[in-house]
Amino acid sequence: MRTNAEAADQSARRISPGNAAGFPPARTHRHTHKQVDRWIQSVSQSVSQSRRTTQIFFLSGRTAEMVCGGFVCTKNSLCALNILYVLVSLLLVGVAAWGKWFGLVSSIRVVAGVISVGIFLFLVAFVGLCGALKHHQVLLFFYMMILFVVFVLQFAVSCACLSLNADQQKHLLEVGWNKSEATQVDLEKTLNCCSFSNVDYNATCPAVCFHKTPQTCSTCSSIILEYAEQVLHFVGGIGLFFSFTEILGVWLTHRYRNLKDPRSNPGAFL
Incomplete structure (x- = not known):
C-alpha cells in the first residue's frame, strides 16, 4: 500500500501549473x-x-x-521638372516684355507669339505640378498627353532646324521676311541693310547706309545668312534638349500614376 x-x-x-502549461511535472x-x-x-x-x-x-x-524609382523619388523628380518649366516660361515672358519695353522688337506678332508660348508652358507646368503634389490621376493623365504632343512637335521642329541646308534656309528666311513689314524695318535698322535680295535705291529704307553718300548698302539676306546656320543650330539644339526632358516627364508621369502612395489607405485604388 x-x-x-x-x-x-x-x-x-x-x-x-507546470502540467497545464505543457512543462514536465515538477517535484x-x-x-x-x-x-x-x-x-x-x-x-x-x-x-x-x-x-x-x-x-x-x-x-x-x-x-x-x-531610392530612385520609388514613390517619393518619382514625385520629387516630377515636381523639380515642372518647376524648371515654370522658370523657363517666366523667362520667355520676361524677355519678350523687356524687348518690347526697350524697343528692341517692334513687331507685335513676335512679342505676342513668345508671350503665348510662355503662358502655355506655364499652364502645362502648373497642371503637372498640381497633379504631382496631389497624386491626381486625371490631372496627371492630361498632363502626360499634352506633354507627349508637345514633345512630338518640338522634336520635329528641332530636327528640321538642324537639317536645313543653305538654300532651304534662304527660302525660309525670305518667306518670313515677306510676312511682316515691322520685322523688315527692325532688321534694316539693326543690321544696317536694305531689302532682302536686291537693294532698290529709289525706294525708302530706314538704314543709316541708305542716307549716306555714296549709298553702299548690303542686302539683308547676305548678313542674315552669315548667322542663320549658327542660330538654327543653337535653336535646334536647345529644342532637342528640352524635347528629351519632355519625354522624361512623360515617362515619370506614367510611372508615378501607377505607384501607390504608401501613406494612403492600403485598400485604396492607387
Missing part, C-alpha cells in the same frame, strides 16, 4: 516557478526579436521609397 506522503506527492503533480513548487520564469524570458526574447525584425523591415521599406 502507498503511504500518505506518496499520495500527496502524486496529487501535487496532477494539479501542478516542488520552487522548480515549477523556475521553469515558468524561463518560459516567460524566452517568450520576451522572441517578442523583442520580432519587434527588431519589424523595425528593420519598416526602415528598409522607407529606404526603398526614397
